[in-house]
Amino acid sequence: xxxNVEKRIVRVLELAGGVMDEMASQSGPxxxxxxxxxxxxxxxxxxxxxxxxxxxxxxxxYRPFEKCDYVPRISNEICYKKxxxxxxxxxxxxQTIEGYRNAA
Amino acid sequence: MDGDIEISIDKLPIKRxxxxxxxxxxxxxxxxxxxxxRLNLIRRIDFGWxxxxxxxxxxxxxxxxxxxxxxxxxxxxxxxxxxxVENLQxxxxxxxxxxxxxxxxxxxxxxxxxxxxxxxxxxxELLSDLAVSTATKLQCFWHLGKYFKQSAAAxxxxxxxxxxxxxxxxxxxxxxxxxxxxxxxxxxxxxGFFIDLFYNTLYDTSVSLRPSSMSTIPIEHDAAGMLAxxxxxxxxxxxxxxxxxxxSANNVRRSGETNMHxxxxxxxxxxxxxxxxxxxxxRKTHSLLREVHRAIFDEQVFELVSRExxxxxxxxxxxxxxxxxxxxxxxxxASVSISLLLSSQDNxxxxxxxxxxxxxxxxxxxxxxxxxxxEGKDNVxxxxxxxxxxxxxxxxxxxxxxxxxxxxxxxxxxxRSLISGQQSKDNLNIxxxxxxxxxxxxxxxxxxxxxxxxxxxxPYVQLISHPTWHSRTSSWTLSMKVPQSILHVGSQILSSGIxxxxxxxxxxxxxxxVIDESISVEGVGDLNVVGLFNGKPESICPINxxxxxxxxxxxxxxxxxxxxxxQWLHEEALTVxxxxxxxxxSLAFELDHGEIASLVAxxxxxxxxxCISWWLMMDDGITExxxxxxxxxxxxxxxxxxxxxxxxxxxxxxxxxxxxxxxx
Numbered sequence: 219x220x221x222n223v224e225k226r227i228v229r230v231l232e233l234a235g236g237v238m239d240e241m242a243s244q245s246g247p248x249x250x251x252x253x254x255x256x257x258x259x260x261x262x263x264x265x266x267x268x269x270x271x272x273x274x275x276x277x278x279x280y281r282p283f284e285k286c287d288y289v290p291r292i293s294n295e296i297c298y299k300k301x302x303x304x305x306x307x308x309x310x311x312x313q314t315i316e317g318y319r320n321a322a
Numbered sequence: 323m324d325g326d327i328e329i330s331i332d333k334l335p336i337k338r339x340x341x342x343x344x345x346x347x348x349x350x351x352x353x354x355x356x357x358x359x360r361l362n363l364i365r366r367i368d369f370g371w372x373x374x375x376x377x378x379x380x381x382x383x384x385x386x387x388x389x390x391x392x393x394x395x396x397x398x399x400x401x402x403x404x405x406x407v408e409n410l411q412x413x414x415x416x417x418x419x420x421x422x423x424x425x426x427x428x429x430x431x432x433x434x435x436x437x438x439x440x441x442x443x444x445x446x447e448l449l450s451d452l453a454v455s456t457a458t459k460l461q462c463f464w465h466l467g468k469y470f471k472q473s474a475a476a477x478x479x480x481x482x483x484x485x486x487x488x489x490x491x492x493x494x495x496x497x498x499x500x501x502x503x504x505x506x507x508x509x510x511x512x513x514g515f516f517i518d519l520f521y522n523t524l525y526d527t528s529v530s531l532r533p534s535s536m537s538t539i540p541i542e543h544d545a546a547g548m549l550a551x552x553x554x555x556x557x558x559x560x561x562x563x564x565x566x567x568x569x570s571a572n573n574v575r576r577s578g579e580t581n582m583h584x585x586x587x588x589x590x591x592x593x594x595x596x597x598x599x600x601x602x603x604x605r606k607t608h609s610l611l612r613e614v615h616r617a618i619f620d621e622q623v624f625e626l627v628s629r630e631x632x633x634x635x636x637x638x639x640x641x642x643x644x645x646x647x648x649x650x651x652x653x654x655x656a657s658v659s660i661s662l663l664l665s666s667q668d669n670x671x672x673x674x675x676x677x678x679x680x681x682x683x684x685x686x687x688x689x690x691x692x693x694x695x696x697e698g699k700d701n702v703x704x705x706x707x708x709x710x711x712x713x714x715x716x717x718x719x720x721x722x723x724x725x726x727x728x729x730x731x732x733x734x735x736x737x738r739s740l741i742s743g744q745q746s747k748d749n750l751n752i753x754x755x756x757x758x759x760x761x762x763x764x765x766x767x768x769x770x771x772x773x774x775x776x777x778x779x780x781p782y783v784q785l786i787s788h789p790t791w792h793s794r795t796s797s798w799t800l801s802m803k804v805p806q807s808i809l810h811v812g813s814q815i816l817s818s819g820i821x822x823x824x825x826x827x828x829x830x831x832x833x834x835x836v837i838d839e840s841i842s843v844e845g846v847g848d849l850n851v852v853g854l855f856n857g858k859p860e861s862i863c864p865i866n867x868x869x870x871x872x873x874x875x876x877x878x879x880x881x882x883x884x885x886x887x888x889q890w891l892h893e894e895a896l897t898v899x900x901x902x903x904x905x906x907x908s909l910a911f912e913l914d915h916g917e918i919a920s921l922v923a924x925x926x927x928x929x930x931x932x933c934i935s936w937w938l939m940m941d942d943g944i945t946e947x948x949x950x951x952x953x954x955x956x957x958x959x960x961x962x963x964x965x966x967x968x969x970x971x972x973x974x975x976x977x978x979x980x981x982x983x984x985x986x
Contacts, residue, residue: 221481221485224481224485225481227477228474228477228478228481229474231470231471231473231474231477232470232471232474234470235466235467235468235469235470235471235473235474236467236471237467238463238464238466238467238468238470239463239464239467239468239471240467287497288499288615289722291497291612291615292615292616292619292722293722295612295615295616295619296715296718296719296722299711299714299715299718300715303709303711303712303715306711
């Protein structure tokens with residue numbers, strides 16, 4: 219969501235640039251275009267403010283790493299090694315069987 | 323105003339400026355302006371007298387003409403001249419007035435320039451001013467507009483870059499601890515993030531583990547602004563457990579190394595899509611972090627092991643220490659080494675030990691290697707060495723469970739009882755347990771090989787192994803089942819009218835349990851001496867249990883099996899109705915003429931064709947001794963006939979043959 223806010227900010231800047239361009243145009247600014255831009259600008263600012271407020275409200279306290287899973291992660295690694303080993307054994311068994319089958 | 327007005331004033335030759343514009347153009351009072359001013363001033367002057375004069379002159383003229391009608395024409399001439407002169411004079415006067423006026427105006431200019439305010443601007447001046455300012459404002463706007471657009475574009479790029487970086491960081495944060503150094507952030511300009519891979523166990527204050535040098539990994543931006551984690555290439559070490567004297571080749575699947583190779587290849591091929599790149603990047607980082615995490619754990623394990631090994635312990639003898647290398651000797655003369663090796667070194671040891679094929683564990687690719695492979699396996703079995711990888715894993719697991727997991731819940735009693743089942747101390751020494759498990763494993767492998775060789779040669783006995791979930795206990799069962807055909811026949815005989823229906827046992831077993839290098843054998847069918855003397859054949863054969871060593875194991879087992887067979891035959895015979903008596907390993911049938919034919923079992927564990935062989939002995943009650951001690955060296959004689967290795971079917975049919983011979 220914060221990324222959306224950032225995108226909106228970028229869009230706001232673009233709009234401001236657009237308005238400036240319009241004002242700077244030789245034939246005088248086109249009113250409806252400027253109006254549209256400005257209204258969109260205000261709307262975006264409102265949205266940004268709203269979103270930021272929500273985010274700040276909903277941001278929880280900083281709890282440092284209470285769900286650290288490093289220990290289960292190591293168990294996972296160990297299990298992975300066990301699996302590898304078992305698979306190797308099974309492959310050997312399969313080889314043995316095939317060997318007997320071919321020899322017979 | 324009649325009199326001459328004479329004012330002598332200097333005429334200033336300089337043309338005064340009206341104003342200076344911002345862009346440096348000077349604006350002089352325009353002529354129009356001057357005329358305007360003059361006109362204004364002139365208007366102020368009252369030319370009424372000139373008008374009156376004109377009127378008077380007109381009246382005079384009219385009077386003059388009327389009064390001078392009878393005058394002479396001479397008067398007319400002079401009058402005309404006079405009027406002309408007068409007019410000229412009047413004109414001159416007027417001109418002089420005007421000139422004086424001009425002079426005064428000029429003088430006014432000279433006089434009042436100090437206090438002159440900015441003259442009120444005329445509309446077109448205003449307009450031009452406005453136009454210029456508007457033009458400049460427009461230009462400002464345009465510059466501003468360009469600036470906004472540029473900054474919008476730059477911000478967008480920055481946002482995109484940071485989105486990639488922070489997106490990846492968030493994904494990493496779901497799995498790893500990401501921390502931030504504020505001070506370092508200021509210094510290196512890098513936002514100071516790093517990943518902390520260290521987990522300190524709270525288990526024992528004396529066993530506090532130092533954080534290794536690798537445990538904090540800095541996160542950096544790489545060229546494209548994406549997050550990158552750089553780990554020096556050869557810093558990851560892995561634990562390795564080896565039996566000395568057998569350089570077992572490394573397993574083909576070493577996950578860490580193959581992954582590393584894969585990455586170095588992948589990085590050279592670029593994919594076009596950013597998304598795929600991002601995912602790849604994050605995945606690579608994950609794997610790298612996993613590798614480092616595992617390496618840290620291995621280092622911790624090694625440290626703990628070395629600490630425990632250096633303390634006094636029961637069954638562990640430390641015979642060698644080097645920097646990352648420990649050598650221990652297990653009590654039965656085996657020697658193991660635990661070492662920390664760099665992952666690249668593992669590959670090197672592969673190449674060196676590749677020639678040693680007797681203990682190779684790599685999967686043979688062709689069948690021509692098959693015989694070598696089997697031979698290798700047999701050798702390994704003879705040496706009794708279990709698979710080293712399994713023990714590597716076991717070591718890691720022990721330490722992990724004990725040190726890390728147990729720290730969390732102190733009340734886990736299951737693991738404790740597992741280790742301290744045979745020690746009554748509270749001090750749990752992990753390495754001791756490990757070494758004892760290792761010793762047990764070696765021993766039980768030897769036992770197993772013995773059992774297997776026995777069972778191979780005895781066709782009607784099966785070996786069943788029971789998994790015990792204790793690392794220092796193993797158990798097997800030798801079971802003998804009466805084949806179905808015999809059971810059918812037996813049941814037919816039974817149903818044909820024999821009165822005493824008795825449930826004949828059809829399955830016999832002997833159980834071998836190895837606990838920590840002591841073997842205990844128990845089984846059905848041992849001789850109940852008391853029962854024999856009582857003469858009750860239906861006495862329940864108790865389950866005996868006793869201990870033995872490895873050397874005696876085959877004979878004991880074979881004897882047990884043979885006695886079980888004898889017992890079975892005995893029971894069958896009784897069911898069928900033959901009169902038999904049973905001895906330790908022989909069954910004696912009473913025949914018609916008082917002769918006794920006895921079936922004697924001979925056990926020989928070294929016999930390659932079969933372990934239990936049968937002799938038929940006929941005697942008439944004289945040669946008792948021979949019955950008890952059959953001797954192969956005597957060979958066959960009249961009273962002894964070697965029947966060979968018989969299966970249960972044949973034995974049963976022999977029994978039935980005896981039925982015919984017996985008088986019952």
